[in-house]
Amino acid sequence: MPMSSNVPVAVGVDAGINDSFSAESAEMSKPIVGEEHVEEEPKETVIETSDQILFSAKNEGFEETLIHLAEGDFDPIDKKEVGDTVEREVELTTSGPEKRTAESSESAQLEFDPEDKTDEVPKDNEQDVVGSRVKDLETQVINLEEKNKNLLEKIQSLESSNTLAMQTLLEMTMVLHEMAKDEEDEEKKATMLEVLVDMMASLMKAMFVPEDNKRVEGVAQSGINHQEVVRKGSKKRSIDEIVKKLRKEGAIRSESQTHQEGPQQESMQQAA
Amino acid sequence: MTYQKLQTTVQRELLYQIITNLRNKRLSHSRAKRTAQVFLPILKSEDVSIFLNALTKISYSYPEILEASIVAVGAYEKEKVTAGLSSVRNFLQEVLPSQSSINGGLPSEALAKGGEE
Structure with missing residues (x-):
């Protein structure tokens, strides 16, 4: 459980959600060595997507962000169905x-x-x-x-x-x-x-x-x-x-x- | 921790795992989307036990959900145990002073100290 050991346990979830979330965002940029390889995606796209998710989580709430993610709102622009x-x-x-x-x-x-x-x-x-x-x-x-x-x-x-x-x-x-x-x-x-x-x-x-x-x-x-x-x-x-x-x-x-x-x-x- | 808080914590931890794994290329975008799609329906569970059972089931297939549930449910269980112990201690503090004078049991001050430790 390499990641969860670093995660602060949320006691006052409603009060400190955004603060702890933004504090963790600094840790997220650290690379992790020796993990399983996943299919190649352009790094900029992945970073953009994760930034979008983070931004949405801060502003709209976790459940809304997950709904957006499930509905494909954070899809890369090339895969997105263009309007x-x-x-x-x-x-x-x-x-x-x-x-x-x-x-x-x-x-x-x-x-x-x-x-x-x-x-x-x-x-x-x-x-x-x-x-x-x-x-x-x-x-x-x-x-x-x-x-x-x-x-x-x-x-x-x-x-x-x-x-x-x-x-x-x-x-x-x-x-x-x-x-x-x-x-x-x-x-x-x-x-x-x-x-x-x-x-x-x-x-x-x-x-x-x-x-x-x-x-x-x-x-x-x-x-x-x-x-x-x-x-x-x-x-x-x-x-x-x-x-x-x-x-x-x-x-x-x-x-x-x-x-x-x-x-x-x-x-x-x-x-x- | 209420049921609502537990759900919020699991959501928060899941998003954390998804973002971290996306950045470290351990999770593809489609897999993240699928994880969210699988996770969202269990938020509609009526009570904690159903929620936890469903969470355990899908945790086997989705490592991010497993990580999130370990963190969130661990905190939930710890808080639940602490709350239970606290209520027991309070109960004993109320009951024992009258009993201790009769039966020579533990004084309430010693109980309070032990409970705090």
């Missing part, structure tokens, strides 16, 4: 392709920064450079569009004054993407895609920081910082600038031709 929130968090924060695309787009942007590199790149390679830039941006747009599809469902369920503006902006991005697909001129296409990416970034920003400076509930639970979504190094443009640029580029012909209407534009500007 909607956790699942969303995993989807949005640790999805590989989006992160890779963001990095690649950043490097592409540095590479094709017109102020620094325009003179250095030969004209023969310029077409290839634009083509690769278009490919990168297209990949980025596809990834962001997939995310937007999920966000669209979320937007529709939200009761926010920004909902209409965000939905309009989202539809605009879709229309612009369709136009960019049909565009034959590579440079124009690249510009349109760049604007599209900026719009999507603005959309995300509007999503994550609503007008009352509170995060959307679901997004707040997922722990996403909007700054992670906004591309690094991209200029912060207001929606007005983007719309003006789109009109210059011909992406949006006029307000009446597109399905964005006056009130929606106003609400879109509010979202910005």
Whole structure:
């Protein structure tokens, strides 16, 4: 009975439970040599679990802790059945392709920064450079569009004054993407895609920081910082600038031709 | 020690064993979960004897419960014996003074001292 000999006998159980329990917690960290081997688990997970049990025992009581343990509430996170929130968090924060695309787009942007590199790149390679830039941006747009599809469902369920503006902006991005697909001129296409990416970034920003400076509930639970979504190094443009640029580029012909209407534009500007 | 206190002590000792063994890798997480699942139903036992019998039964299969029961039940039994002896001593202190003067038995002061020792 190696362990029980060190255990102080609880006489005044109700009074001194927590004190003796916390005093024993220091002893628990001591390793015991020469004991039977149990199946290997990651040490951090085991320590986390035991800490959780200890914390719960101190705060909630012994029986409650045992109930939690029996119900699997202290299960390691990888074995735990993930709920909607956790699942969303995993989807949005640790999805590989989006992160890779963001990095690649950043490097592409540095590479094709017109102020620094325009003179250095030969004209023969310029077409290839634009083509690769278009490919990168297209990949980025596809990834962001997939995310937007999920966000669209979320937007529709939200009761926010920004909902209409965000939905309009989202539809605009879709229309612009369709136009960019049909565009034959590579440079124009690249510009349109760049604007599209900026719009999507603005959309995300509007999503994550609503007008009352509170995060959307679901997004707040997922722990996403909007700054992670906004591309690094991209200029912060207001929606007005983007719309003006789109009109210059011909992406949006006029307000009446597109399905964005006056009130929606106003609400879109509010979202910005 | 009341029945409630006994249960609390067993729970406390069991958690101690589980945490210690988890940290020292002597107990897997699934086994800890199973131990808790087996232990919880016996807390609903109606009285101490049923509780202790059930505890003894499952102690054979779960070392953590065995360790906890040895500590908790040992303390419970010790306290129970002390309480019994104390009540006997009190009874004798009340009864013997009248008897000692007649039969020449032990004086109550000597009994009290012996009981304290």
